[in-house]
Amino acid sequence: MGYVAVKGGTQSILEAARLLRYFRLKGDAPPLEVRQIQEQMRLAVDKVMSEGSLYAPFYAALALKQAEGDTIEASFILRAYRSTRPRNYISVPADTRQMKIIRRISAAFKDIPGGQFLGPSRDYTQRLLDFNLAEEETEQVLKFCREYLKELEVLEEAPSFPKVVDLLRAEGLLAKEEEIRPQPPDITREALSFPASRTAALQAMARGETGGLLALAYSSMKGYGDIHPTIGELRVGYLPLNIFDAKGQKVYVGQVLVTEAEVIARPEAAKPEAAKRGNKPQFTLGYGLCFGHNELKAISMAVLDRAMQTKRPKLPAEDQEFVLSIVDGIESSGFAAHYKLPHYITFQSDLDRLRFIRRLGEERENGD
Amino acid sequence: MAIKDLIPQKQAGYNFAFLDEHTKREVRRKILKAVAIPGYQVPFASRELPIARGWGTGGLQITLSLVGPDDVLKVIDQGCDDSVNAVSLRQLVAMTTGIKTTFETGRATVIQTRHRIPEEPLTEKQILVLQVPYPDSLRLIEPSEQKTRQMHAEQDYSRMWVYLYEDIVNWGEITIGARYPVLVHGRYIMDPSPIPRWDVPKLNMAQNLYLFGAGREKRIYAVGPYTQVVPLEFSDRPFQVEDFSGKTCFYCGSKDSFLDEIFNSKTGQKIYACSDTAFCAQRLKIQSAVREEKIVGPGKK
Amino acid sequence: MVPEKNNLLLEVKELVKVYGSQCSYCLKLTGAQAERQLCPECGSVVACNRISLKLHAGEILGVVGESGSGKSTLVRCLYFDEEATGGEAYLACYGEGKINILQENAQRKRYLCNYLLGIVYQNPQLGLNFNFSCGGNIAEKLLAAGVRSVDQVRQSAARLLVKTEVPVERMDELPGNFSGGMQQRVQIAKALAHNPPLLLLDEITTGLDVSVQARVLDLIRQLQHQMGIAMLVISHDLGVIRLLTDRTLVMKNGQVVESGLTDQILEDPQHPYTQLLVNSLL
Numbered sequence: 001m002g003y004v005a006v007k008g009g010t011q012s013i014l015e016a017a018r019l020l021r022y023f024r025l026k027g028d029a030p031p032l033e034v035r036q037i038q039e040q041m042r043l044a045v046d047k048v049m050s051e052g053s054l055y056a057p058f059y060a061a062l063a064l065k066q067a068e069g070d071t072i073e074a075s076f077i078l079r080a081y082r083s084t085r086p087r088n089y090i091s092v093p094a095d096t097r098q099m100k101i102i103r104r105i106s107a108a109f110k111d112i113p114g115g116q117f118l119g120p121s122r123d124y125t126q127r128l129l130d131f132n133l134a135e136e137e138t139e140q141v142l143k144f145c146r147e148y149l150k151e152l153e154v155l156e157e158a159p160s161f162p163k164v165v166d167l168l169r170a171e172g173l174l175a176k177e178e179e180i181r182p183q184p185p186d187i188t189r190e191a192l193s194f195p196a197s198r199t200a201a202l203q204a205m206a207r208g209e210t211g212g213l214l215a216l217a218y219s220s221m222k223g224y225g226d227i228h229p230t231i232g233e234l235r236v237g238y239l240p241l242n243i244f245d246a247k248g249q250k251v252y253v254g255q256v257l258v259t260e261a262e263v264i265a266r267p268e269a270a271k272p273e274a275a276k277r278g279n280k281p282q283f284t285l286g287y288g289l290c291f292g293h294n295e296l297k298a299i300s301m302a303v304l305d306r307a308m309q310t311k312r313p314k315l316p317a318e319d320q321e322f323v324l325s326i327v328d329g330i331e332s333s334g335f336a337a338h339y340k341l342p343h344y345i346t347f348q349s350d351l352d353r354l355r356f357i358r359r360l361g362e363e364r365e366n367g368d
Numbered sequence: 369m370a371i372k373d374l375i376p377q378k379q380a381g382y383n384f385a386f387l388d389e390h391t392k393r394e395v396r397r398k399i400l401k402a403v404a405i406p407g408y409q410v411p412f413a414s415r416e417l418p419i420a421r422g423w424g425t426g427g428l429q430i431t432l433s434l435v436g437p438d439d440v441l442k443v444i445d446q447g448c449d450d451s452v453n454a455v456s457l458r459q460l461v462a463m464t465t466g467i468k469t470t471f472e473t474g475r476a477t478v479i480q481t482r483h484r485i486p487e488e489p490l491t492e493k494q495i496l497v498l499q500v501p502y503p504d505s506l507r508l509i510e511p512s513e514q515k516t517r518q519m520h521a522e523q524d525y526s527r528m529w530v531y532l533y534e535d536i537v538n539w540g541e542i543t544i545g546a547r548y549p550v551l552v553h554g555r556y557i558m559d560p561s562p563i564p565r566w567d568v569p570k571l572n573m574a575q576n577l578y579l580f581g582a583g584r585e586k587r588i589y590a591v592g593p594y595t596q597v598v599p600l601e602f603s604d605r606p607f608q609v610e611d612f613s614g615k616t617c618f619y620c621g622s623k624d625s626f627l628d629e630i631f632n633s634k635t636g637q638k639i640y641a642c643s644d645t646a647f648c649a650q651r652l653k654i655q656s657a658v659r660e661e662k663i664v665g666p667g668k669k
Numbered sequence: 670m671v672p673e674k675n676n677l678l679l680e681v682k683e684l685v686k687v688y689g690s691q692c693s694y695c696l697k698l699t700g701a702q703a704e705r706q707l708c709p710e711c712g713s714v715v716a717c718n719r720i721s722l723k724l725h726a727g728e729i730l731g732v733v734g735e736s737g738s739g740k741s742t743l744v745r746c747l748y749f750d751e752e753a754t755g756g757e758a759y760l761a762c763y764g765e766g767k768i769n770i771l772q773e774n775a776q777r778k779r780y781l782c783n784y785l786l787g788i789v790y791q792n793p794q795l796g797l798n799f800n801f802s803c804g805g806n807i808a809e810k811l812l813a814a815g816v817r818s819v820d821q822v823r824q825s826a827a828r829l830l831v832k833t834e835v836p837v838e839r840m841d842e843l844p845g846n847f848s849g850g851m852q853q854r855v856q857i858a859k860a861l862a863h864n865p866p867l868l869l870l871d872e873i874t875t876g877l878d879v880s881v882q883a884r885v886l887d888l889i890r891q892l893q894h895q896m897g898i899a900m901l902v903i904s905h906d907l908g909v910i911r912l913l914t915d916r917t918l919v920m921k922n923g924q925v926v927e928s929g930l931t932d933q934i935l936e937d938p939q940h941p942y943t944q945l946l947v948n949s950l951l
Contacts, residue, residue, distance in 0.1 A: 010450065010455045012452065013452055013455055013456060076416075076420065077418075079416040080416050080417055080418040080419075082416065083387075083415045083416045083417060084382065084383075084386070084388075086388060187413075188413060188415075189413045190411075190413050191411035191412055191413050191414065191586040191587075192586070193411060194512075194513055194514040195514065321512055321513060321514055325513070330416060330420075330421055331421045331422075331584045333420070333421075334420035334421030334422040334423060334425075334584065335421055335422035335501070335584055336422075337420055337422065337423075338420065338421075338422030338423050338501070341423065341445070341452075341453050341482075342445065342446050342451060342452075342453075343446075343483075343562075344446050344628055344643070345446050345447065345483040345484055345546060345562070345563070345564050345626070345628075345643060346483060346545060346546040346547070346562045346564070348564065348610065348626075348627075348628060348629060348643075349545030349546040349564040349565060349566075349610055350545035350546070351545075351629070352545065352610040352611060353541070353542075353543050353544070353545045354543075356541060356608075356611070357539045357540055357541050357543060360539070360540040360541055361540065364540065518775070521775060521776065522775045522776045522778075522779040523776055523779065524779050524813075526783070526809045526810075526812045526813035527798070527809065529808075529809075529812035529813075530798075530801055530805045530806075530808055530809045530812060533805055533808045533812065533819060533822060534801060534802060534805045536819055537802060537804065537805070537841050601817075602817055602818055602819045603817050603818045604818045604819055604820050604821075605819050
């Protein structure tokens with residue numbers, strides 16, 4: 001019955017962990033190398049880094065191995081690891097205009113300064129199950145890579161890509177950029193409170209679970225909302241990061257792969273006083289940015305960022321508190337899983353109430 | 369098997385009690401604020417732990433921030449020291465601190481618990497840390513945090529009372545089982561965490577400090593020693609604890625403890641047993657000592 | 670009823686409510702004379718432009734004016750649904766009539782609403798919680814005012830329902846099951862539950878059928894007669910004002926353009942706008 005102290009619990013936990021290890025490894029396949037996951041499960045690694053809110057490809061891959069491919073579990077492991085890391089520096093605000101682009105498209109204009117770059121994309125491939133992959137040989141793979149690299153032309157100078165939204169800003173069709181605040185709030189150091197600033201909201205979404213963000217953003221796109229987004233620009237690339245060292249010198253520390261989405265949406269209904277000041281209607285902007293290559297997340301985030309700017313929120317995706325308090329995958333998955341814990345006491349308490357009111361009902365019937 | 373065999377060795381490579389000192393200090397500051405304003409929910413920057421959200425991360429952060437090398441820790445879940453989650457939390461604290469742990473309520477300086485307050489009254493030297501899933505009773509009637517904060521600020525509690533009134537109109541009695549809302553020090557309505565109603569009176573004018581931690585919801589609140597805590601009740605519908613009249617513990621025969629209703633896995637028969645296993649074990653120990661005394665006879669050792 | 674001078678209940682001094690950024694010209698460039706409420710300088714809307722009034726205990730004061738003239742905003746500011754931009758308001762039964770209630774903190778304002786003020790809105794959706802039973806809605810006011818006995822709550826609620834002519838046996842039903850007129854009665858019962866010295870009535874018969882309107886107005890007159898509650902009645906309908914009120918303020922573009930005994934105003938309107946209103950009534 002697992003009742004008298006020190007019997008069931010501890011032993012069962014230890015055994016469950018051993019069995020779990022067996023289930024991860026059973027079968028004859030050699031154990032997965034972390035490097036294989038890091039390089040060939042690229043998008044899963046990116047998702048884990050973004051939801052775990054720690055840019056560490058190797059650790060993310062390791063977490064994926066440990067979690068047997070469950071990205072939420074892997075993000076959770078990474079987040080917990082993150083808690084133990086000291087925070088030594090805060091980066092200098094990074095300008096995504098400096099990104100080294102691997103992919104960059106706009107849905108707003110047919111051609112754009114710098115051009116459209118499809119980059120590594122499976123958007124226009126046919127989703128046929130590729131049986132060739134079942135028998136991929138090492139030699140064959142290496143050969144492909146060698147030959148592919150030979151064909152590439154290497155540009156002397158990295159091309160620059162002006163931002164599409166800057167074009168609209170120059171024409172006054174889009175509101176000016178917000179000023180960069182040197183010390184933005186940090187939602188991991190100070191609990192989110194509502195209404196949250198836009199900076200805090202973007203931080204919360206950048207850590208959000210892709211599926212959760214997607215479902216909420218989709219609700220808005222599908223008609224539970226009225227923002228009509230157009231992708232002004234979607235960029236994927238490497239963003240250089242700098243810090244100030246102890247002497248106040250700016251030091252380059254490395255680059256992170258990020259996905260950035262800027263959606264252009266319909267104007268907010270102008271207030272009479274705005275019109276009075278000669279302000280003309282402008283498009284509004286939704287912004288999304290996350291670690292790694294994760295386009296659905298960045299787009300969903302941008303759509304939600306815009307939806308939450310609605311002056312009188314009516315629908316779920318427009319309600320900031322609603323969105324931000326449910327998108328964190330670590331929180332939602334942990335809480336959903338906690339229902340597996342014993343709830344004997346609360347259930348006993350509920351049983352007591354149900355039996356009592358049933359008895360009351362019976363007494364009342366008999367009394368009548 | 370002795371308890372010490374099941375506690376892993378202290379792990380190298382982590383700070384004492386896992387969290388860094390800065391974080392612990394910040395949590396302690398929030399605790400001080402919570403103690404100063406009984407029943408008020410203090411927001412804190414809840415850290416991610418290697419324990420899932422919803423599994424006691426709030427209580428754990430309080431415990432980790434409070435314990436020192438000389439503390440003795442007891443962890444219970446559903447009243448039981450050996451419940452799976454209690455085991456896992458105890459292991460984490462033990463691994464990262466190396467402090468002593470105990471099953472005996474009276475020996476512990478810090479007790480972390482989920483869903484129960486021990487039957488044995490606690491003293492001024494003890495702290496009870498409760499794990500909290502929903503820090504706000506008003507969540508029953510209002511989903512928005514922004515609105516409930518305002519309601520607390522204005523002491524705007526009439527909707528909560530209407531909720532109880534409507535329950536009585538619909539069912540003849542208030543149907544809230546566990547998590548029964550209480551009023552602390554005549555000011556704030558507080559969620560006492562999902563303890564049974566049985567435990568609610570233990571909060572009132574207690575000798576010990578109660579700390580409540582909600583990790584996922586990022587809130588800490590407290591009830592200091594000797595603080596008035598009363599359940600929300602109508603003068604003509606008094607608050608009732610769970611009814612175990614006529615039932616006794618299968619093991620120790622206790623008539624005045626919160627009982628678990630258990631189905632025997634072999635016979636299918638329903639029995640009752642103390643939910644507070646330490647309390648039950650203590651009673652059994654005393655009973656067997658008394659039996660021995662009777663057999664041997666007093667003074668004939 | 671002619672009010673006695675010394676039993677002043679509510680005094681409002683120069684209450685201002687501006688929606689928008691507000692500039693130093695707002696109050697000067699808007700109002701009855703300027704015939705506008707939109708500030709030509711900054712585009713703000715001046716809903717209430719320095720409104721003053723006095724209401725005595727047991728008296729019914731009417732506020733009449735076309736829609737958009739700021740009269741509903743006035744009561745909402747007095748019930749703190751909206752925050753007044755400026756001005757003062759004093760209640761004789763609160764802080765010896767020396768505290769500007771518009772400046773009180775949220776907790777004190779809540780107290781004022783729970784103990785000293787009642788309101789009935791044009792739209793029952795605003796005044797009633799449609800998720801609570803009709804009895805529960807009345808109970809909310811009683812519970813807010815500190816009643817802690819279920820039986821007492823139910824007895825009081827039943828008494829109020831009898832008074833407002835709602836069948837008591839429907840007490841535990843949801844307001845959504847009721848007709849508009851009945852919802853309005855429940856709202857009145859709720860507003861009266863804690864026996865407030867001052868009741869604010871905002872276009873309470875607008876939107877009801879004429880026959881239902883007449884019954885609700887009758888009810889208000891009866892209640893006033895029985896309970897002697899002071900009331901501030903907001904209506905665009907001079908008919909309602911004539912039936913209910915002793916004194917009347919006429920509002921236009923966020924300002925009071927005329928005030929006096931209701932009979933006098935109806936017989937001998939001074940301001941051209943009042944004349945227009947009275948003529949349209951005839």
